[in-house]
Amino acid sequence: MSSALDLRDLHVTIAGSHVLQGVTFDVPQGGVTALLGRNGVGKTTTLRAILGLVPSTGDIRVLDHDVSGMATHRITRIGVAYVPEDRDVFSGISVNQNLRLAEQIADPRYDEVYALFPELKTRGKQLAGTLSGGQQQMLSIARALLNRWPLMLVDEPSKGLAPKLVTEFAAVLERAAESATVLLVEQNLSVVRRLAHRIVILDHGEVVHIGEASDLGDETFVRGLLGVGGAS
């Protein structure tokens, strides 16, 4: 197997707006690859296109399977876990029911999930919509970890969270990346520097840079492509 994920000439148009304009990059096996860029350049759309959640053209290969045009649930079952940008836990059902829905293998890794997030066990019967933002993020990541899927698509896990929680979630993803390939969309560059070994930068719906995470040490480079200070 050459790479965990391979995108070639990916185009997405949403409501007349050409959001992705020929995105091409691959994600090698193992570790964390960060997908970076300013707000609105198409990072989330790229993840959604990989999962078939938005219509796209181009070639998408996931774990050596051509998934172009495939239904979302079939793509997931190839071995893709997804942590969406806004957690998207199901607020009207319980924590336990949220986890049960995510089960796709005979022996889901509840022991590991509860070891990482003990609160999910004690709050099992609580409606997910009544959890705090941090607890909802725990649940969202827990759903992604249950099945030992080899590829994880993780969209801004630190968004809206307190610094202490960001550090905790970064540690969890670091551990997850020991056994899975992670494609991480993240605005928090300190998290990216800690986790990622490789970066892909998007701008105006196109890939403008592919390199090592160490490239983020260059202040001018970071300001030029991401529009933020290198220390953020």
Place this chain on the structure above:
Amino acid sequence: MSTFLSITFSGLALAGVYFLCAAGLTLIFGLMDILNFAQGAFITLGAYAAYELSLHLPMSVGTVPIFLLAIVGAIIGGALAAGITEVVLIRPLYGRPMSQVLVTIGLDLAIVALLEGIFGSNEVAISVPTWVNGATHIGQVVLPNAAFLALGAGVIVLVSLEMFLRRTRYGIIIRAGVENRGMVSALGIDVGRAFTLVFVIGGALAGLAGLLNTIAFNSDFVTPIQGDSLLIFTFIVVVVGGLGSIRGAAVAAVGIALLQNYTNYYLGNHPGWSQVGNLSVVLLLAVVLSVRPRGLFASVA
């Protein structure tokens, strides 16, 4: 007082019929974003399926078994029609909600025309056991037996649906899908199966409602347009209850049916006021939407 109690009981029975029609419709909209205008045809098909069975089963079977089989026939007739509709007409149009709505409107018109072609536009009568057309007297209050069936069916279906939605995996998938079906798919779940299941449930309940409406409110007569006559109130129940909410549909069905019955009885006898019951329902819809634009219980299945 006895009149008031009779009207109230009749209103609750009508609520049972409205709820049966609305339960599937609200789940279909909540999960699939489709306003299913063919629900009226499923209601009518259920009634005609019951009529056909009651007509062709030998009387030696007995009137009660024939009636019970007619109930089963109405449920299966509605479920089959809805299942075939979803697989053949709706599924190829996923992602095109406007086309799906137009298909259901066309299907409804086509089924009504087909039924008129087969059975004529005049009403036909279903044979029912004597008890169904009788009444139970409690003191001064006269309660039609058919209304007991409509009310009982509504309550049983409400409790069963609540249990199904809360305790079974498919029920939980449907509730989660009403909230965010994209995320359900992203967890590896085939939402298409849930779509078909919801359509079949909706059709089965519509078919049952068609038969119960026939025996409780239509003097045992079936007509090709009876489903469409119910459909307008069904949509109002769904919107007032909150699109996607079963509990909302139940509460709205009770409120709307009681209001309709009370206004019809107490105000409908005035010259020119014969439609006051229908008018009151539309006014209630306007008031609820102005106060709670997403209905009483928004999208909580």
